[in-house]
Amino acid sequence: MLGGNMTLEAILPVLMFLLLLVLIFLKMPVFVALFLTAIIFGSLLWGIEQALSTAFNGLWSVMNNWGLVAMPLFVFTASLLEASGIVDDMYKTFYMWLGRLRGSLYIITMALGAVIGAMTGVVAAGVSTLTLIIYPQMLKFQYPKRLSMGITMFAGTLPQLIPPSLNMVVYGMTIGVSVAKMFAGGIGLGIVMTILGIVYSLIWCQLHKDLIPIVDVQIKLKEKVSALVGIVPPVVIILGILGSLFAGIATPTEASGVGALLVLLYSIITRRLTWKGLMKALRDALIVTTMYCWIASGGLTFGAVFSACGGRQLFSSVLLSLPYPQYTVIAVSVALLFILGMFLDTITIIIVFGSILAPIIHGLGYDPVWWGVVFCTALIASYLTPPVAPAIYYFKSLRPEEPMDELIRAVIPFTLLVAITVIIGIIFPETVMFFIRLFYKG
Numbered sequence: 027m028l029g030g031n032m033t034l035e036a037i038l039p040v041l042m043f044l045l046l047l048v049l050i051f052l053k054m055p056v057f058v059a060l061f062l063t064a065i066i067f068g069s070l071l072w073g074i075e076q077a078l079s080t081a082f083n084g085l086w087s088v089m090n091n092w093g094l095v096a097m098p099l100f101v102f103t104a105s106l107l108e109a110s111g112i113v114d115d116m117y118k119t120f121y122m123w124l125g126r127l128r129g130s131l132y133i134i135t136m137a138l139g140a141v142i143g144a145m146t147g148v149v150a151a152g153v154s155t156l157t158l159i160i161y162p163q164m165l166k167f168q169y170p171k172r173l174s175m176g177i178t179m180f181a182g183t184l185p186q187l188i189p190p191s192l193n194m195v196v197y198g199m200t201i202g203v204s205v206a207k208m209f210a211g212g213i214g215l216g217i218v219m220t221i222l223g224i225v226y227s228l229i230w231c232q233l234h235k236d237l238i239p240i241v242d243v244q245i246k247l248k249e250k251v252s253a254l255v256g257i258v259p260p261v262v263i264i265l266g267i268l269g270s271l272f273a274g275i276a277t278p279t280e281a282s283g284v285g286a287l288l289v290l291l292y293s294i295i296t297r298r299l300t301w302k303g304l305m306k307a308l309r310d311a312l313i314v315t316t317m318y319c320w321i322a323s324g325g326l327t328f329g330a331v332f333s334a335c336g337g338r339q340l341f342s343s344v345l346l347s348l349p350y351p352q353y354t355v356i357a358v359s360v361a362l363l364f365i366l367g368m369f370l371d372t373i374t375i376i377i378v379f380g381s382i383l384a385p386i387i388h389g390l391g392y393d394p395v396w397w398g399v400v401f402c403t404a405l406i407a408s409y410l411t412p413p414v415a416p417a418i419y420y421f422k423s424l425r426p427e428e429p430m431d432e433l434i435r436a437v438i439p440f441t442l443l444v445a446i447t448v449i450i451g452i453i454f455p456e457t458v459m460f461f462i463r464l465f466y467k468g
Contacts, residue, residue, distance in 0.1 A: 038067065038335040038336065039332060039335045039336055041067075042063060042067050042331070043332075045063050045067075046063045046328070047369065049063065050370070051369075056321055056324070057317075057321045057323070057324040058324075059324075060321070060324030060325055060327065060328045061081055061323075061324045061327055061328075064080065064324070065077045065078065065081060065327075067331050067335060068080050068081075068327075068331045071331070071334055077331070081323075083326075083327075083330070084323040084325075085323040087326055088319050093195070093199045093205070093277075093278065093279055094195065094196075094199055094318075094319075095279050095282075096190070096192075096281075097315050098314070098315040099282035099283050099285070100190060100192060100282050101310055101311040101315065102307050102308065102311040103145065104147075104148040104151030104310075105151070105307035105310040105311065106290060106293055106307045107145065107146060107155065108151070108154070108303075109293055109298055109299050109304075110293040110296065110298050111298050112145075112259050112260055112263075112289075113138060113141075113142060113155050114159055115257075116138060116257055116260055117159050117160060118256055119253045119256035120133075120134040120138065122245050122249065122250050123250055126240060127240075128228075129227055129228055129230075129231035129238050131167065131174075132169075132173075132174075132227035133224055134160065135156055135177050135178060135181045136177070136184075136220050136223045136227070137220075138155075138160065138181065139156060139180075139182055139184040139220070139223075140188055140220045141260050142156075142182075142184070142185055143186075143187065143189075143216065144189065144190075144260075144268065145260060145263050145264060145289070146190075146285075147189070147190040147195070148185050148314075149182060149183050149186050149420070150416070150420055152181065152184060152185040153178070153179055153182030153183070153417050153420040153421055154182075155182075156178045156181055156182050157182070157424045160178065161174060161175070161178050161425070164178075167239055168239060169239075170238070171428075171432075172432060173230060173436070175421065175433055175436040176436035176437050177223060177227055177440065178421065179410060179418060179420075179433075179437055179440070180223055180410065180437065180443065181223060182420070183406050183409045183417055184219065186372075186402065186405070186409070187212050187216045187402065188213065188220075189210070189212045189216075189271075190209060190267060190268070190282065190285070191209070191212055191402060193372050193373075193376065193405055194212060194398070194402050196318075196372075196373055196377070197376050197380055198398065200377050200380060200381060201380055201384045203384075203395055203398045204395060205278040206278055208395055209268070209272075209278070210272065210462045210464070210465045211398075211399035211459065211462050212399055212402070212403075213461045214451075214456075214458050214459075215403050215450070215451050215457055218447050219406075219444070222443045223440070226439065226443060259292050262288060263285055263292075266281075266284045266288045267282070267288075268281070270284050321371065321373045321374055325374050325377030325378050326377060328378055329377060329381055329382075332378070332382075337382070341382050341383075345358060345386055346386065351390060352390055352391075355386060355387065356387070356392075356452060360404050360452070362379070363379075363404040363405060363408075364407050364411070364445070366408075367404075367405060367407050367411055368408070368411045369413070369414060371416075372405045372409075375405060376405070380401060384397065384401075393459070395458075395462060396459060399451065400448060400451050400452060400458070403447055403451055404448050406447075407444045407445065410437040410440060410441045410444070412434055415434075415437075417437070418434065421433060
């Protein structure tokens with residue numbers, strides 16, 4: 027067993043974190059890297075038997091977290107949306123009403139990203155659906171390709187901020203913060219991010235009028251009114267999920283079940299769901315949930331050993347030693363989240379670093395729910411910043427002809443919009459707290 031002197035306590039956590047990064051850079055699956063790093067350092071601390079026991083406890087904790095049942099249900103809902111045609115119907119409705127505005131497709135993209143977010147909470151569904159439905163229309167009407175790619179990927183990340191958000195589910199269950207209240211807080215910053223995306227694109231369009239055509243759409247008012255039928259299903263689904271949640275009728279897990287049931291019934295009634303589509307939805311839910319469980323288990327194991335090595339104490343002492351900790355700790359924590367997001371997936375960041383930062387931030391007197399929403403908002407950047415950047419890879423998988431370097435350039439301004447959203451949430455905490463107080467007055 028190793029000694030507990032100060033030098034060792036300072037070195038072990040650093041070595042543990044460095045080994046994790048090295049293994050990930052060597053293309054080792056994240057959950058394997060987490061488990062292997064934890065078992066190696068756990069063995070040095072306690073011996074192999076205790077290290078393996080800690081790994082088993084990590085697995086057991088995830089298996090017994092019933093709140094995480096929401097995850098497969100939200101993924102199932104997202105997959106069913108592709109087969110149901112709901113998003114395609116919404117696009118046609120929005121296009122009929124907004125088609126004659128300059129840059130209308132950009133406005134529609136942001137609006138659809140927000141609506142998809144309110145139905146699924148899954149970034150893969152957001153980016154994939156927008157890439158398949160709207161991006162080809164942008165090319166058809168000769169919209170600038172780089173801005174079109176960027177806004178498609180950016181709008182596709184809104185499902186991880188606008189409730190229901192899988193990241194918020196994971197954060198709430200890991201840290202012990204109300205998921206329902208985080209959902210409410212996410213509405214405010216979700217609206218802010220949506221508006222920022224629309225304003226940025228409209229300003230760009232006004233500055234480059236020669237590059238953005240106005241589509242001459244001649245549609246009678248009667249046809250426009252009839253097209254409003256296309257937004258009825260998503261409204262019903264959103265009210266079913268968020269309405270039942272904020273009304274106190276359902277828990278987040280139960281609300282996810284309501285959403286899955288509504289989309290399933292709609293797909294069956296409209297005869298758009300095939301047996302193949304149903305099997306794909308079930309398979310997607312199984313794959314994503316299994317992946318999460320392994321990463322979460324590895325993250326919990328890593329976190330337990332990291333704490334035993336003195337990592338949490340070291341982290342806390344370094345942050346709290348900063349001048350004016352009330353402000354600098356928040357700034358450094360957010361900057362750290364942006365940097366970590368380039369190399370680690372959001373689940374690992376939440377489980378390992380969320381549990382380290384939360385007690386520090388709470389100890390400084392900040393509201394736990396407010397910080398949870400700010401934390402999850404900062405994680406949006408991780409979907410856009412390489413080398414991890416899942417949003418870029420989702421887009422690339424559907425449009426393999428687009429060069430990777432162009433995709434990276436396309437998301438740069440939108441990554442800055444994420445940073446601006448986070449700053450707004452910090453400077454004006456009421457953007458988060460308003461909806462929490464609205465739905466949870468007690």
